[in-house]
Amino acid sequence: MAKKDKIRRPRAETPKGFRDYFGGDVTRRAEMLAKVAEVYHRYGFEALETSAVETVEALGKFLPDVDRPNEGVFAWKEGAQEGGEQDGDWMALRYDLTAPLARVYAQHRNDLPTPYRRYAMGPVWRNEKPGPGRFRQFYQCDADTVGAASVAADAEMAMLLADVLEAVGIARGDYVVRVNNRKVLNGVMEAAGIAEDDERTRGIVLRAVDKLDRLGEAGVHALLGEGRKDESGDFTEGARLDIDAVRTIEKFVHGTRIIQDQLEDVANQSRADPLPTSDVNNVEAVRYLRDLVSGSEIGLEGVAELEQIAALLEAQGYGPDRIVIDPSTVRGLGYYTGPVLEAELTFEITDEKGRPRQFGSVAGGGRYDDLVKRFTGQAVPATGVSLGVDRLLAALEMQSVAPAAPGPVVVTVMDRDRMGEYQSICARLRAEGIRAEVYLGNPKNFGNQLKYADKRGSPAAIIQGSDEAARGVVQVKDLILGARLAEGASLEEWKSHEAQTEVPLDGLVDYVKALLAR
Amino acid sequence: MAKKDKIRRPRAETPKGFRDYFGGDVTRRAEMLAKVAEVYHRYGFEALETSAVETVEALGKFLPDVDRPNEGVFAWKEGAQEGGEQDGDWMALRYDLTAPLARVYAQHRNDLPTPYRRYAMGPVWRNEKPGPGRFRQFYQCDADTVGAASVAADAEMAMLLADVLEAVGIARGDYVVRVNNRKVLNGVMEAAGIAEDDERTRGIVLRAVDKLDRLGEAGVHALLGEGRKDESGDFTEGARLDIDAVRTIEKFVHGTRIIQDQLEDVANQSRADPLPTSDVNNVEAVRYLRDLVSGSEIGLEGVAELEQIAALLEAQGYGPDRIVIDPSTVRGLGYYTGPVLEAELTFEITDEKGRPRQFGSVAGGGRYDDLVKRFTGQAVPATGVSLGVDRLLAALEMQSVAPAAPGPVVVTVMDRDRMGEYQSICARLRAEGIRAEVYLGNPKNFGNQLKYADKRGSPAAIIQGSDEAARGVVQVKDLILGARLAEGASLEEWKSHEAQTEVPLDGLVDYVKALLAR
Structure with missing residues (x-):
């Protein structure tokens, strides 16, 4: 074995042009896409999820909304990793959701209904030079009608977008x-x-x-x-x-x-x-x-x-x-x-230079009658729309005044031998649908537990020492109020509120519910 | 330009080892994952979504649940597509959700709470020889606690899985x-x-x-x-x-x-x-x-x-x-x-050879204290679970007796000049949350419209000729009953039911609602 200190450590970095999404950024997108899917579905579209990988041959090079049709894709030669044979197909990550649709329709056209109405949502990849706000992986969310020549299908797309x-x-x-x-x-x-x-x-x-x-x-x-x-x-x-x-x-x-x-x-x-x-x-x-x-x-x-x-x-x-x-x-x-x-x-936003401008485009589409023809030789009329998911999310965030969703209630650990009891307190809250967890880090420094709860945006910390346990009570520390007091509350607020309250264990769920509903 | 007849057509094929998911297979997975996410979230885990692409260096080669740690990933050299320079990093598709978590934790450890509790769901890719039931892209759905040495974190994972x-x-x-x-x-x-x-x-x-x-x-x-x-x-x-x-x-x-x-x-x-x-x-x-x-x-x-x-x-x-x-x-x-x-x-299922056996493993996990150390040199205790999403879905499908979700109500086109009216009928249904669409294919052959409705699994077809339009009514063809009759219903059923009913336009929504609730 190589000596340990000779091992070069890998860099812990998000690859250039890619991003990681944390917490609310993930769940807000999921919620928005669920709403979009509901409308697509109500309009009669069926879900389709193709794999991220296609042959380069099947993908072709038809980027719908950029001026450079030869912009790159992420591609590799099949089998290149398995001992060096280089005789496999070229494979690539899909750059949109329309090219895979054309492949699927050409492949299954005898089994699919005509018109074939499908919606799809998921990431696509473009091997472009990354820049500010320009990422190499992003979400699209499309609805298309394949096999309908009537412009009624296009009119429907406009209404669907609205x-x-x-x-x-x-x-x-x-x-x-x-x-x-x-x-x-x-x-x-x-x-x-x-x-x-x-x-x-x-x-x-x-x-x-x-x-x-x-x-x-x-x-x-x-x-x-x-x-x-x-x-x-x-x-x-x-x-x-x-x-x-x-x-x-x-x-x-x-x-x-x-x-x-x-x-x-x-x-x-x-x-x-x-x-x-x-x-x-x-x-x-x-x-x-x-x-x-x-x-x-x-x-x-x-x-x-x-x-x-x-x-x-x-x-x-x-x-x-x-x-x-x-x-x-x-x-x-x-x-x-x-x-x-x-x-x-x-609606107006302020651009990087402080000037007002309209937010701009978040979706587009149209009729593309030649995509399936590449495979079959027969022209198949098709029309569709594609949502720019990240831009639409950014727009919603700008308009929203809703506060961030709260973190979990944190049950602190005063005495590590009583972990079972702390988990039971936690289970009571979860059973009533309240988001909760026991502090699972090293419980030695109690201050760290409260810092953790703050960092998680917890609405409350639950504290139970052996004295409280003997009396069947817990202390509930109101962290929302605590944060407000720390930010500088009025003297009246200081006096009229206790940021920490003793609550009987049997009344805990109701107390926390009231605190969350506040 | 090359002559048209010399162009070789691309093959319309799902790449080897990959699959396409249609309709209910997509929505049933989404519904299942939403339920899993709800439990993960209630337990205090935060969502994380990393990009599909990582540097090969950051990924390492640690496959968690196979015996072959050197099994391949899909990888390519950055910049290889841009004019042949080969000096970029090796990039690869993630093979699980844990290796990216280790990278994210090492990268952001000073900003993330400790313990960091995250859940993630999404596709992963393995460059393995495809085989029956063995795909090169599949879903995982994980929850992990990073930075918790206590086995209380492991006990929690077991309860979480249950x-x-x-x-x-x-x-x-x-x-x-x-x-x-x-x-x-x-x-x-x-x-x-x-x-x-x-x-x-x-x-x-x-x-x-x-x-x-x-x-x-x-x-x-x-x-x-x-x-x-x-x-x-x-x-x-x-x-x-x-x-x-x-x-x-x-x-x-x-x-x-x-x-x-x-x-x-x-x-x-x-x-x-x-x-x-x-x-x-x-x-x-x-x-x-x-x-x-x-x-x-x-x-x-x-x-x-x-x-x-x-x-x-x-x-x-x-x-x-x-x-x-x-x-x-x-x-x-x-x-x-x-x-x-x-x-x-x-529960027991029957294997390919007709023998009874238990369904078997659908999830697993455990403690892996060394993954973050690769990046930082410091051991970080971590524990987690991973759901085999496709296997769990297959199990649910075997146990389920629920019929497939119905297709859209199809408003047929008797007279193509009255497309606006057909879309209005459709809009009435959609406004009440009823899935509906106008037939957008070539309306010339009316039989094709009814065949389309059958293929979509439509519960009903709406028909309105100029005579019905003048009288403010539509014909509703009950396709569920129609299918049952076609399969061979009893004489009583034939007599007591009409598969086609005239309904006043104003009563259409209620009539279809009753038909769907049946």
Whole structure:
């Protein structure tokens, strides 16, 4: 055996770009996901959980919501660990929940119902350079309908997103679901004469339109031409379109701006006064859009689909206060083929530099008709939504005023020979559903036991020496009150409250219940 | 671009050794884990969720419950995907939840409370040869107390396991938690003169003792000597101990058998008659064990610890009908350092060959005092339990007689122009918490819509043609009754039930609720 002092100790570090979640961060997410699952399930979706590992071949490289489709995955060669043979398949961690769905549907399509409606939730992994707020493992929570060509499936996704956001606690008025159709944008680009395979130019134009909200029409204009320098001096290359093309796109952008403003007015009105006061709605907005695609066939097809969606939304009473048609919504490049969705939280937060801004996107999705075709050769229409779980949780945390859930009641150990009795006291509390534990560290230093209880956020510590045991009582130390007193309570509070109370053992459960209910 | 017909299509296959979980298999696990988490939480444990990925260095190679500590993990070299630089760390998927806990505790020990009590649940990965029922990704669900040297922490783990099993639905009497102490076994081997570093011989002896239940004393005898040939003709190499060593071990094994038999009698008695009729209990059993370790110091230390544990269990009323001291319990090699636990389900099932056998182990754990030391150099006492989630789920499924949860009510599409109205009917049902969906496939063939509803396990299909719409009614097709009739119902059933009923739209929700409650 090697000498002990020669052994190099491993570093105890969370791997770069990954994170550990503690206590409430785990349980709050679980509670939120349970609420989302309940809505997905009520809408008729079935759970699916695929393994974290897929063959690289099956995964393909289709990242839905980033601009870099060749971004890396975590991959390894099967068998590479078993004595060096390198002839196995390349395996990888899934980077989203949609690629595994396409694989499962292609694999089981003869046994699954069509349409196949499934929801899935779980971690996904991306081998990206880690950065602030950018992690290599994060949760997604998706619902998809595979095998439904009807845009009724897309309209349902928009309504589903609205219902999910409200179910987890986002108030109506604090979010908006934006709906667009990639065919509309493709139509405008066709009308502007930008070739379908000129991916560079189309990319610049799409990104510019997507930023209309932030840059305004002037900013978009700059990006359609030579380019744009932002406040920090960074220069973004422009599309260098000719004057006719710029005019076509600008007409679309200008009309889009009018639609956005009108629908926002309507939304604000209906939030202030639920009785409708305007005849402008999503259906009207889409009708106006018909003029903006400059006669492009694919554009008109997109508008027709949006008209159907808007009519379905209107019929269910999902007005612009929840869902708006927004022709500037892009939602990633080269992935979606029809309707696209994006859910944004509209309440204001303060950014790192102290400036107010809207919270922004927490979910998105759309129609992707080509994913299953990779496997089977047959196009299978599909549409779905994906929740950014961590961002939505962060939003809920910002809005929440609820205090952290309390730690366990700690039964302290005065006399280590009476451990059985302390565990019995603990068992009484647990039997009544009260979270409790006996202090299991070294009981020698009693101060450490109380420090432990503080660190756990315990509402109370139970103390029983041999004297109390003989009399059938315990001391209950009120740690919530104790903490408040320590923070500087008024003289009256000091006088009117005892932070430690003697309670008969038989009355302990009731006493602690009252203390927790306070 | 390559020609389309030259593109090789990826195979749509679940990777070898992995599995996909559909529908109820996902939700039943989630429900079970929620019940387990509730018990863990009530006992004072805090949730922890680490990332799936760790550095190979931090993970080490300590598999807790298999005989092969060098079994593989899924690993890759960081940066290997980014242009071929190979200078990054080796990364790997976690193979259990304990190694990441040791890393987290070492990393955050100054901020975490001591003892640190945490629970964790999630998938783990093992790069093993897949086989029937042996998967490369599976769930674990653990609770551990780090930083508690007291065996009160181990006693608590045994009680926790019993409470968890009952919380998920295993009846008292259908399980037993076995408790032993590795120091007892090590003491017996010391007394038998088997050197501590003779891992091969110790391994053979431990495996033989572990199988006492199945092989009986004669089988163990053979394995202590030359070896044993089983019914199938397979030969297992023996330990080839000398005659004195065999006698020492056999005395222990014989005493163990007596303890097992006596405690089983007591357990059966107390199940039949809750009033105690015997003075034999775990405390008595351990006292008897004192004679069996042949004066070994480490063995006596182990017995003393078991005495404390037995006394604590007795004080809380956890008798041999739930938890037994069983000196034959081994629980893996070279990992645990003190008390060990194993939870077995005792109800009978039929194995692949049609023979009856007990369901067997579903959880285990014990004390492992050396894991954190790898990082910090300081020994940190720790103890914990791990649930075999898939096995426990399988057991619950075998015991359950509950029918599968119903699918969604399906609102069929008679007239695709009235999609908005069908979605409104659906929304009425959802608003009352009834799972429902509109058929989103191609509505042309109405038979396909009813086939879809059948495949989804729908309780009812809603049908509304233009005639029904004009009269404000819908047809409700009772698919549960329909299925029963199709399976061959009695003539009375045929006569007394209509499988399709006309219901006014306003009465639909109540009608469907009554149908679901039936």
